[in-house]
Amino acid sequence: MRIVAPPTVPGASPAPSSPAAQADTGGPIARIGPNAIIQSVYVLRDRLGAGEADRLLRRATGYDLAHLPHEMVDEREPLALVRTVMDALGEPQATRVLREAGRHTADYLLAHRIPRPAQWIMRAAPRRVGLALLLRAMAANAWTFAGSATFTVVRARAVTTLSFHDCAMCRGIESAGPMCDFYAGTFEHLTRALVTPRAEVVEVECQAHGGRDCRFEVRGIH
Template structure:
């Protein structure tokens, strides 16, 4: 099965990309140090009030860039991975209907994934912004692709660096499909790929 669902081309992204990254910073560093960092990068507004509506996707791109400049790609990736997990937890608690949370884990993984990824694709613009989301499910594996991925946009690295999306997808899919599922970014635009590709496997 192949499916492609271009995200709506608006330069906005859901506020959780910002909210949960700030939350991950506070978890890792403590509130005072996290706030000092936000002030250093000119985001005093996030100290006073977190966004409640859609934000310019460039705000997320810039926040990631500031984290990588401060910490390096690897350490920033740990913060971003935790942010991705927190985002998934928010979605599970607030955006996934209770019947879906009950039924999807009871289905064979490939069937559950097709249903869930189709639903995710319909709302891809809320987390991909001007990125383009597509997916495929075949046999015992699936693939998610993000072209023009906000997380690595403008970056160069030898290895994949999209830890936010990798962790978010894994937490969400493990909870709703099977805890045996693993998501790994296998190709990244930062290392020259045409799109960021996430392999999904389960046993």
């Protein structure tokens, strides 16, 4: 099931400078939907004011509030923003910002990208079936959010796990705890909206916290 069209933001301006066509390795660059940047910056603007949000965005990516990306971005750009926000705000506040940005991203997907009939079917189905449909759609659309990471869904009777190997949102960062709250917030809000409001998505292992992968458990379904 295709539930996510190529990301665009109506009214947004083109990027001020196109990312290099080739990565440092010489291979094609991996891309990620622009919401990881857009929604994070909106949360920063609401919490810190437009001036500080703009300053952090420019420092990390070269975009600014008046020229946000409107197409898939080089995966290194949201990662640079995550790193900058972690450095500037400290991990506890930064992960709260990223969590909220994830929730807003889910709202964006529900409003603009996931067709209403698909949403209706997921909500109407028994929870396990609704979750299965949502997970299948996530896996099919991983190209919009995983970048060069490998996204895997494992469904077991007791627990469902989502994982990234070589996670694009924490690659090269060291943190005191799991920090991929952008993904956790997005997945949790989608699951709450489409499967059950009791759902929780918890990152139980994070590469930035010494894990082999970033691994998220989906709880509250069974």
